[in-house]
Amino acid sequence: MTEAPAEQAGAKRVRLDQRMIVDAMLRLARDEPHARITFKRLGEALGVDATAMYRHFRNKDELLKAALDRIMGWATEAGRESSGTWRERLEVHLMRTAELALEYPSIGAEGAVIDSVGPGDTSAIEFMLEMLAESGLRDEELLRAYAAISGFSLSQSSALANDVLRHPDAARDGSEPWISTFGSINLSGYPLVNRHRDALLAMDGLTVYRAGIAAILDAVELAASR
Incomplete structure (x- = not known):
C-alpha cells in the first residue's frame, strides 16, 4: 500500500x-x-x-472579529497592569490600542467599522468606563466622554493602520506624515496654513493621535473638576 x-x-x-x-x-x-x-x-x-x-x-469576517477582539483584550491588559492616575492608565490603554493597530495593520484597519462583540471588546469598554468614573464623571457626562474617547481612538487607530497598508514601505510606528504635501497650491491666500506650513508637514499620524487623546482627556478633567 x-x-x-x-x-x-x-x-x-x-x-x-x-x-x-x-x-x-x-x-x-x-x-x-x-x-x-x-x-x-x-x-x-x-x-x-x-x-x-x-x-x-462561518466566514472570514467572523474570524476577523475574533482577532480584533484579541487585540482589544491586549490593549486593556496593558492599561490594567499599568500604574498611576486614572488618566495615566487610560493613556497607556489608548496608546497600546494604536500600537497594536500598527503592529497588525490588516486587522487594526477594521477597528473603526467592525464591532467585535467579544470579551476583549467588552473588557475595553468596562476599563474605559472605570477610568472615567474614577475621574469623577457620572451618568450622561461619563457616557459622552466614553463615546468621544472610544470613537476617536478606534477611528484614528484604523487610519494609522490603513496608512501602513497603503504604503508598502511605511514604518509601523505611526511616523507617516499627517499632511504629506500642499501640492502646487499658492498658500498666500491661506495665511495660517502658510504660517504653520513647515510644522504641519512635519506632523505625523501618531502625533495627531496623541494630540486628540490629550484634548479629550483635558476636557474630561475640566468637566470632572466642576
Missing part, C-alpha cells in the same frame, strides 16, 4: 481550535502586513485544508 506523504499525515494530526486559528491570523497580519489573508493562506500556515476553518468560523 502506498504511504501518504508526510505533510499530509502531519496535516491530519493537527487538531484545530479557534484560538489556534486566531493565533495564525495574527502572526500573518504581523509578519506579512501587505499580504491578503485568506482561509487558504491560513490553511497553509497551519498545515491543514482551508475548509477546516469553516468548522470553527
